[in-house]
Amino acid sequence: MNPALTLATTRRILTQLRHDPRTVVMLVLVPTLLMVLLRYVFNSTLVFSHVAPALLGVFPFLIMFLIASITTLRERTTATLERLMTLPIGRLDLLFGYALAFGAIAVVQVALAAGVSVWWLGLDLAGSVGMLLLVAVLDALLGMALGLFVSAFARTEFQAIQFMPVFVLPQILLCGLFVPRDDMGWLLRWLSEVMPLSYAVEALNRVTASSTVDAVILRNLLVVACCALMALMLGAATLRRRTP
Amino acid sequence: MTNSALAVTGLRVRRGGRPVVWDVSFEVPRGVVTGLLGPSGCGKTTLMRAIVGVQIVEGGTVTVLGLPAGSPPLRHRIGYATQNPAIYADLTVREALRYFAAVLRAPASDVDRVIAEVGLTDHAGELVGSLSGGQHTRANLAVALLGTPELLVLDEPTVGLDPVLRDELWALFRRLADGGATLLVSSHVMDEAARCDRLLLMREGVLLADDAPLALRERTGAADLEQAFLHLVRAAS
Numbered sequence: 001m002n003p004a005l006t007l008a009t010t011r012r013i014l015t016q017l018r019h020d021p022r023t024v025v026m027l028v029l030v031p032t033l034l035m036v037l038l039r040y041v042f043n044s045t046l047v048f049s050h051v052a053p054a055l056l057g058v059f060p061f062l063i064m065f066l067i068a069s070i071t072t073l074r075e076r077t078t079a080t081l082e083r084l085m086t087l088p089i090g091r092l093d094l095l096f097g098y099a100l101a102f103g104a105i106a107v108v109q110v111a112l113a114a115g116v117s118v119w120w121l122g123l124d125l126a127g128s129v130g131m132l133l134l135v136a137v138l139d140a141l142l143g144m145a146l147g148l149f150v151s152a153f154a155r156t157e158f159q160a161i162q163f164m165p166v167f168v169l170p171q172i173l174l175c176g177l178f179v180p181r182d183d184m185g186w187l188l189r190w191l192s193e194v195m196p197l198s199y200a201v202e203a204l205n206r207v208t209a210s211s212t213v214d215a216v217i218l219r220n221l222l223v224v225a226c227c228a229l230m231a232l233m234l235g236a237a238t239l240r241r242r243t244p
Numbered sequence: 245m246t247n248s249a250l251a252v253t254g255l256r257v258r259r260g261g262r263p264v265v266w267d268v269s270f271e272v273p274r275g276v277v278t279g280l281l282g283p284s285g286c287g288k289t290t291l292m293r294a295i296v297g298v299q300i301v302e303g304g305t306v307t308v309l310g311l312p313a314g315s316p317p318l319r320h321r322i323g324y325a326t327q328n329p330a331i332y333a334d335l336t337v338r339e340a341l342r343y344f345a346a347v348l349r350a351p352a353s354d355v356d357r358v359i360a361e362v363g364l365t366d367h368a369g370e371l372v373g374s375l376s377g378g379q380h381t382r383a384n385l386a387v388a389l390l391g392t393p394e395l396l397v398l399d400e401p402t403v404g405l406d407p408v409l410r411d412e413l414w415a416l417f418r419r420l421a422d423g424g425a426t427l428l429v430s431s432h433v434m435d436e437a438a439r440c441d442r443l444l445l446m447r448e449g450v451l452l453a454d455d456a457p458l459a460l461r462e463r464t465g466a467a468d469l470e471q472a473f474l475h476l477v478r479a480a481s
Contacts, residue, residue, distance in 0.1 A: 015335060019335065083326065
């Protein structure tokens with residue numbers, strides 16, 4: 001691990017994005033626009049306040065998953081990864097470089113979506129905005145880390161895109177957004193318990209519902225952070241210096 | 245010989261169940277330009293990948309600058325340019341090189357030096373993706389020149405370049421070798437072979453010859469290197 005190399009990688013990725021303003025605009029605005037849409041689809045602040053916290057986590061999770069899996073896949077298929085593997089850079093320098101770059105974007109993305117939800121769309125927030133941001137950013141990082149990891153199993157961008165419904169949609173269906181997790185059958189309940197997004201959504205719901213930071217929130221934050229870290233480590237294991 | 249830049253013994257590589265490099269052995273002394281020649285698909289790229297340490301090999305040893313290929317200390321000392329440009333298309337030439345220079349801990353001044361060496365000074369601010377094919381190849385080559393690599397492994401660095409540029413690059417390779425660097429340059433164009441100090445001729449994964457260009461012509465009695473290569477192919481089959 002070398003912080004200078006991590007930061008150089010972060011800078012490189014952000015510079016790449018700067019040359020693609022359309023992507024930046026979409027990254028920053030899409031979750032916010034979806035929140036606005038959601039608010040007027042329900043047409044009630046009460047219902048909106050009920051589902052919005054979960055979606056503040058789900059939208060960035062989904063977008064970061066896609067962005068991260070495509071970017072890393074591109075790094076693999078254009079052989080820049082192979083070139084980096086011949087150079088004195090550690091695999092974790094590269095992955096943490098990615099995590100920092102996407103984390104920075106996630107902060108902007110989530111801050112805007114949460115700010116608009118709280119101050120314009122009438123999201124009833126009992127806890128602190130800071131805590132809400134923290135959970136949502138961790139969520140985005142989890143999506144990014146999972147995207148990095150699964151991109152190792154995709155050979156083409158078509159496959160990478162298809163991993164979204166495979167890895168992300170089941171988590172969204174089972175995270176408690178549509179049906180309370182306590183009402184699920186034992187198998188679904190168990191599945192929802194091994195899926196990290198469930199913990200993120202539960203934390204977001206608690207942060208919005210109560211002003212106290214209780215043990216459940218902290219435990220859930222820890223679970224999400226550990227899952228993200230584990231996915232990054234697994235991602236590092238899939239970056240091979242030697243290939244057939 | 246520990247003094248050689250490169251020592252390959254009995255190298256065997258299989259890809260997709262098929263042998264692509266078979267029982268290849270040779271040595272390359274330091275400070276010379278060695279041409280790796282052979283038709284497309286003969287195993288040149290695989291051999292080069294084994295030398296830079298990214299190829300899974302089945303058997304044999306590859307010793308680079310006295311260390312086993314792929315050893316971490318070698319990552320500072322080898323410059324590698326792949327045949328297909330491996331450089332970020334959505335960065336400008338200067339931005340991409342700045343990143344690779346940071347990875348190599350090369351001085352910042354290196355970026356402008358290598359841009360000038362490959363003749364891209366006028367295009368340094370352009371996106372790599374918008375360069376022409378030849379410029380793209382040169383940007384890719386520039387990455388390999390960053391730092392002061394002791395060994396340069398260049399896979400078809402002059403393909404698609406006009407004769408003037410090719411001549412300039414070969415002059416650059418010569419200067420680098422005179423400065424003490426060792427170069428292994430692959431090509432499938434025989435007229436480039438004459439500019440090398442030594443030649444490795446490959447065909448179907450096997451090394452056909454390892455000699456100086458002049459000695460090769462004399463040994464085969466051929467008028468030029470193309471004829472010499474044909475002579476060796478016929479003799480082998």
